[in-house]
Amino acid sequence: MSVLPKSLSPAIVRLFNYARNPLTVLGFGLTTLSGLTLIVFLTLEVAGQVDNPYTGLFGSAFLPVVFVGGLLLMPLGILRRRRALMRSGQSADTITTYPKLDFNDPHLRRVALVIAALTVINVVVLATTSVVGLNFMDTPKFCGTVCHRVMRPEYTAYQNSPHSRVKCVQCHIGPGASWAVRSKFDGLRQVWKVMTGTYSHPIPSPVHTLRPARDTCESCHWPAKHYGDKLRVVGRFAEDEKNSASFTALLLRTGGGAYGAGQPHGGIHWWHIYADNRIRYLATDQRRQEIAWVELTTPDGKRTEFTREGANLPPADSIQNQARVMDCIDCHNRPTHLFETPAKAVDSVLQRQADLRSLPFLKREAVKAVSASYASHDQGMAAVRQSVAAFYRKSYPDIAARDGKLVARAADEAAAVYDRTVFPEMNTNSKTHPNNIGHDDSPGCFRCHDGNMKEAKGDWVIPNDCDTCHAILVDGSPSEPDLGQLALTPPAAAAPAPAEAKP
Numbered sequence: 001m002s003v004l005p006k007s008l009s010p011a012i013v014r015l016f017n018y019a020r021n022p023l024t025v026l027g028f029g030l031t032t033l034s035g036l037t038l039i040v041f042l043t044l045e046v047a048g049q050v051d052n053p054y055t056g057l058f059g060s061a062f063l064p065v066v067f068v069g070g071l072l073l074m075p076l077g078i079l080r081r082r083r084a085l086m087r088s089g090q091s092a093d094t095i096t097t098y099p100k101l102d103f104n105d106p107h108l109r110r111v112a113l114v115i116a117a118l119t120v121i122n123v124v125v126l127a128t129t130s131v132v133g134l135n136f137m138d139t140p141k142f143c144g145t146v147c148h149r150v151m152r153p154e155y156t157a158y159q160n161s162p163h164s165r166v167k168c169v170q171c172h173i174g175p176g177a178s179w180a181v182r183s184k185f186d187g188l189r190q191v192w193k194v195m196t197g198t199y200s201h202p203i204p205s206p207v208h209t210l211r212p213a214r215d216t217c218e219s220c221h222w223p224a225k226h227y228g229d230k231l232r233v234v235g236r237f238a239e240d241e242k243n244s245a246s247f248t249a250l251l252l253r254t255g256g257g258a259y260g261a262g263q264p265h266g267g268i269h270w271w272h273i274y275a276d277n278r279i280r281y282l283a284t285d286q287r288r289q290e291i292a293w294v295e296l297t298t299p300d301g302k303r304t305e306f307t308r309e310g311a312n313l314p315p316a317d318s319i320q321n322q323a324r325v326m327d328c329i330d331c332h333n334r335p336t337h338l339f340e341t342p343a344k345a346v347d348s349v350l351q352r353q354a355d356l357r358s359l360p361f362l363k364r365e366a367v368k369a370v371s372a373s374y375a376s377h378d379q380g381m382a383a384v385r386q387s388v389a390a391f392y393r394k395s396y397p398d399i400a401a402r403d404g405k406l407v408a409r410a411a412d413e414a415a416a417v418y419d420r421t422v423f424p425e426m427n428t429n430s431k432t433h434p435n436n437i438g439h440d441d442s443p444g445c446f447r448c449h450d451g452n453m454k455e456a457k458g459d460w461v462i463p464n465d466c467d468t469c470h471a472i473l474v475d476g477s478p479s480e481p482d483l484g485q486l487a488l489t490p491p492a493a494a495a496p497a498p499a500e501a502k503p
């Protein structure tokens with residue numbers, strides 16, 4: 001007490017007396033230090049200088065915890081010391097009562113002013129940090145890299161997808177406070193699982209807690225505005241010496257919804273997701289790959305049930321409880337985390353980079369290297385590159401010498417295919433996460449459209465004809481179709497247009 005000026009009121013003296021304890025001093029130190037660091041962090045963050053996710057995590061989660069912890073320690077220390085002093089019977093007369101606050105005392109007024117100012121600063125610092133911190137935790141960088149090893153497959157695929165500029169949270173959480181809160185709790189559970197190493201490999205799919213896709217996807221894509229069909233040209237390459245090409249042009253009948261009164265329906269999207277049609281289904285496996293029961297409700301309210309022949313169906317009431325309303329992700333389950341099969345991934349490289357096709361057996365060698373199993377992702381990438389380059393050095397030394405650059409690029413591309421699609425540490429690849437759009441590598445559309453999904457009381461079958469979903473405009477042409485020409489010349493097989501009746 002000797003350090004304090006003599007003129008201080010007894011109330012303030014008592015407060016200082018209580019505050020002189022290790023806990024309060026520690027709290028004061030922690031709050032001051034973390035507060036100052038937070039101010040530096042916020043300044044850098046606002047200036048756009050915080051790029052590293054770990055710095056972000058430090059600034060937006062660790063520092064505020066220390067800051068608040070320090071704030072709490074200060075009064076805690078004061079209370080403890082007061083109790084200890086009272087118990088030891090020291091100067092009982094001065095400590096048994098709480099300090100009397102007399103605001104006529106100029107010293108007390110000054111102390112109160114300082115405390116008030118500090119509180120305002122604290123509140124401002126904390127509020128800003130929470131906003132910046134919550135925003136930061138919504139960035140793809142945070143989601144994809146803080147749990148780096150775990151989310152690496154999804155993050156890598158995402159970066160190579162048409163949605164690489166869409167934030168993770170726009171699909172996974174969407175707008176609205178309740179989903180944000182729910183997801184933060186879910187996130188805490190996940191962080192715990194990562195810390196304790198109890199997460200599953202791979203991260204299971206489908207995500208059973210995913211928000212209904214209509215709330216998320218439809219904030220950007222409006223199904224009633226899916227006009228027109230989608231033209232796709234796919235190049236497939238054989239595993240022969242020439243990597244023989246075969247191109248197919250498909251017109252996918254995606255259509256739309258709003259075709260106007262009395263107009264015919266608009267195809268794939270109209271049938272499954274246009275607001276007036278409802279399809280529900282029951283899958284008998286966790287992955288939703290085996291579908292046993294389907295229900296279609298049309299705008300006139302008519303319900304039709306389809307069942308798979310020979311399927312083991314649960315009793316009717318549990319079907320009703322478990323059935324899922326079909327939405328975007330029942331088809332687009334890989335809109336952004338697509339792990340292509342080795343063959344398709346190599347094909348898309350060969351389709352885009354025609355000069356690589358001149359390297360003999362490139363398709364075969366690249367697929368072989370990517371399909372082999374390796375202990376780790378990084379080791380696999382290196383081995384794939386090495387294996388493709390070694391093949392040309394050994395089997396085609398003249399090509400390796402003459403076209404060294406081309407061979408090196410082929411080896412790099414094969415390694416990049418591996419990098420995008422195979423993740424041994426997380427046991428994630430095209431087999432563990434199949435794509436539901438299509439029907440060749442996994443059942444996809446044929447989960448319902450395989451011709452065996454029949455009306456329970458009737459003879460309606462969910463259609464399977466090849467032209468239900470697409471028109472095949474070019475079928476297996478060895479050369480890339482010229483789409484401009486395609487538009488001008490009608491397909492040879494098409495029936496001649498009927499002569500117009502003229503009066």
Ligand code: HEC
Pocket residue numbers: 140141143144151154155158163166167168169170171172203204205206207208210329332333334335336337433
């Ligand atoms: C365009 C929308 C979209 C974006 C953007 C998106 N996701 Fe996903 N994600 C999905 C869908 C849809 C599924 C569910 C697939 C299913 O249920 O079959 C999914 C599934 C996942 C899964 C579960 C495992 C799996 O592969 O199915 C993880 C993990 C994941 N996403 C992480 C992320 C991360 C991290 C980001 C950001 C870097 C992100 N997602 C961005 C749509 C998206």
Ligand code: HEC
Pocket residue numbers: 162163166167170171213216217218219220221328329332335
């Ligand atoms: C924040 C806006 C946004 C959200 C949310 C979003 N998308 Fe997209 N999506 C886009 C944009 C923009 C493109 C076009 C990208 C391009 O053409 O390069 C796109 C493209 C697509 C494509 C075409 C891809 C291709 O290969 O041509 C599909 C399919 C798709 N989105 C489905 C979905 C699904 C399913 C969801 C919900 C799980 C979703 N999107 C959520 C913005 C969004």
Ligand code: HEC
Pocket residue numbers: 213214217218221222223229230252254268269272273326327328329330331332437438
């Ligand atoms: C029954 C399956 C199915 C459902 C359900 C479905 N789609 Fe599609 N969608 C397709 C198919 C098939 C294509 C064309 C194939 C492709 O793009 O590779 C497509 C294409 C698209 C495209 C690209 C269109 C273009 O012309 O480039 C977008 C965007 C899209 N869908 C969004 C959605 C959204 C959003 C939903 C949910 C509201 C949805 N889809 C529901 C099957 C479906």
Ligand code: HEC
Pocket residue numbers: 253267268271272279280281291294295296326330331436437438444445446447448449461462463468469
């Ligand atoms: C969960 C079951 C289910 C899945 C999966 C499914 N469909 Fe369907 N689909 C239906 C039902 C039910 C109908 C309406 C019955 C009918 O048209 O005979 C339908 C109708 C259609 C129609 C309209 C057919 C007509 O009569 O003109 C098209 C086109 C179509 N589906 C395409 C697709 C495509 C493409 C996929 C995969 C991307 C797909 N469907 C996946 C259940 C499904």
Ligand code: HEC
Pocket residue numbers: 232234236248250252437438439440445446449463464465466467468469470
């Ligand atoms: C229920 C709808 C549906 C039916 C029925 C259907 N397809 Fe498809 N088909 C698709 C979709 C969707 C794709 C994927 C397009 C994409 O990759 O974007 C596809 C892709 C293809 C491809 C290109 C495959 C590749 O190499 O990528 C071929 C070839 C094909 N279908 C042939 C057929 C034939 C032959 C039949 C008749 C036995 C048939 N389809 C029936 C929906 C259907």
